Amino acid sequence: MATVLIVDDSPTETYKLTSMLEKHGYSVLTAESGADGVAKAKKEQPDVVIMDVVMPGLNGFQATRQLSKASETADIPIIIVTTKDQETDRVWGMRQGAKAYLTKPIDESDLMDVIANFSC
Numbered sequence: 001m002a003t004v005l006i007v008d009d010s011p012t013e014t015y016k017l018t019s020m021l022e023k024h025g026y027s028v029l030t031a032e033s034g035a036d037g038v039a040k041a042k043k044e045q046p047d048v049v050i051m052d053v054v055m056p057g058l059n060g061f062q063a064t065r066q067l068s069k070a071s072e073t074a075d076i077p078i079i080i081v082t083t084k085d086q087e088t089d090r091v092w093g094m095r096q097g098a099k100a101y102l103t104k105p106i107d108e109s110d111l112m113d114v115i116a117n118f119s120c
Contacts, residue, residue, distance in 0.1 A: 042072055
């Protein structure tokens, strides 16, 4: 089954997402910051990255841009999952290289559908 990297500084959100993914058979890796997420994605080469936006240091938009521009991670689809629900945020996230943009609280079936589109 596919491996998903969750990049989120909230232990609660990470736990919720991990539970959803593992229930559906995904292998899960986690990172607590944008910088850690970029490093882990380069090292582990997950099938999909779930990226929060609001994090200290390197935020999710910056981390998404780094991953989508780096040759070794450019092919890994990034799904932004955030509380930022303005249309400008969505457009900006997609311009940084995200393949999908979902807002919290996340609907489990929506998340699984989006991941399935990229991890096949």
